[in-house]
Amino acid sequence: MQTANRQRDPRLDFFRGIAMFIIFIAHLPANSWALWIPARFGFSDATEIFVFCSGMASAIAFGRVFELHGLAMGSARVIYRVWQVYWAHICLFLGVAGMLAFLQINGLTSEDYVGKLNLWPFFEDPVFQLPGLLTLTYVPNYFDILPMYLVILAMLPLVMIAYYTAGRGAVLALVVGFWLIATFRFVDFPAEPWSDRRWFFNPFAWQLLFFTGFAFIKGWIPRPPVKKRLLFLSAAIIILTIPFAYFRILNTVPELRQVAWEIRDLTVKSEMGILRYIHFLALAYVAWAAVGEGGHRLLLQGFGGKVVRVIKKVGQQSLAVFLASLILAQGIAVFRDELGLKGTLSGGVMANLLGFAGLIAVAYAVAWFKGQPWKKAREPRAS
Template identity: 50%
Template structure:
């Protein structure tokens, strides 16, 4: 049989991207937004109990994975309907938006921290808390670095990483028109070349690819996009139908449970609460396999296990997320799910606000202390602001001013 350009290596024609957003996508991305806020807020002891403390992967993987799924729906559909050139044009436009969102978020946050240091009388330097002192010592050099993405402080690294991964989408879509095996080879090889620890261990460190994070040192980006693209394109491929959905059966659930239990034995919670000191040594000896910067393979496997359980719990099309019945408990749960989903639908706007908000909440905790009640209060306030941001962004996107005029 002669293969057409759209056929895979097996002769099957890949399924086009879905035209309707999967509710599970928005729900879990919304969950990631709340977790990211807690994780980024200094002095917030709630972050000692986020899912990342029970294993290796964290909300960053959820965000990137779900972004890959959302990109398959949004951008994949453009490639399907309008071709490679216009699909790539839409990717470039999105990167342009993310670039300026990154620049504005950094400058606003830096200004806010300077204002706190300048007009407050605190022993702590809030500019120093994000290691931004060097930026203000050499503003000329670092402004150039900021705009060329050669100065990427750790706290501001997710959006640049996401933008670099998006720029790989046109390559992946072009390869997919030839063979999905080429897509798998490209993604796998690029991920392998991002594994600095492994490459150094086997004596071919010169193959490593990364990006410089600051002009005055050789420190790379904290999130290496060449490694993290594996998580993104896993979600992308699942939503495109290039990878079949895993089966739901006792054997699969058992295997995934073993992965999660094994991960827990060397987790932060196990070390902190159960005194598993040997786990600290294990993590140190196996850093290359669980590294966050390079998206280590054990970290990736742990995330796949988490994602599988999330998929099973949600049920087909997220049916299990919506409790049935007219009881007060069922109504409350449906309301909670609806609010989390709303946040996930506006994840970029919510994420930008959370970057600034986390520093403000950290400042508030410094002022009030982080005892249980103040901590709970500021976390709830933060969650409410994220929710308000989601509703506000949705309102502006609806362009209500274009509706019929009032009579």
């Protein structure tokens, strides 16, 4: 049995950090920089990076617990993490909703930011909506990633049971089976009590990507060799996808727009369409080959090395940074708009750079607190 390596993988931290910056760009309202994120040029986006890398990180964090302490203790460790993610989601919602409500009732913003996130139903009837928030039956789209993530985490003990009882074949059947029933929309979760809207991210579909990353770290799937033909194939998939994803091309060529519409079930985001999955794997392979064995090409010197180290630090604290990014995105948007800089080049640069600085500051602050510096012994002062 292969034991997961507990040492940090620089590639994992680096790409999770990249995903955090892209997610901030995507969530900043009226952000022109969002026209240049990977999602505009292909079927997959930063969400896939986040989920895939989370699967890899979970194999490192929880895999050894299952191996050394058994299913019961491994499952308990996962449940504890689910508990943490659940309350992170609740606090995120209350933090964003409370911030926007405070700004509006005090006349600090001229726009209805509460309405833009469709949060008025919560404020108009909190007695009815609060139980929905706590039971995850009320999940506005802006807050939909963490509920998906915690359900996938909750599936991890089931996957480990399948592995220990029947091997990798049982895991494959289980994961693919869940993806199929989600693809045909046989199972999903309600997103709001007053309509038939469902969770935007169906966790039973997205677990396919999570457990792909998990399986790579566990050794259930062998590492693909770096070969020219695989690189050419992956690059071809990435390039051929662009005409069916880039909005400027679709708006110019009606025939391509029609094809994109006809294959929408294969590229759908909510149920992780198969072409979306393939596109991400092609991107991941190219990125994995680009950074070299063990990520040695990330070991840069000078300014480039400093940038890589900062990105890795952000990736190491991905949950805290993700939570901060959603709060910062709304707060900075209000600040930018009230300065009258919405839609301007300077406003875009200011808002994005402020956001990046905030994410970096959160990452380093959380790392400092996790280091528990107050427990370190201090040398006695000289008399």
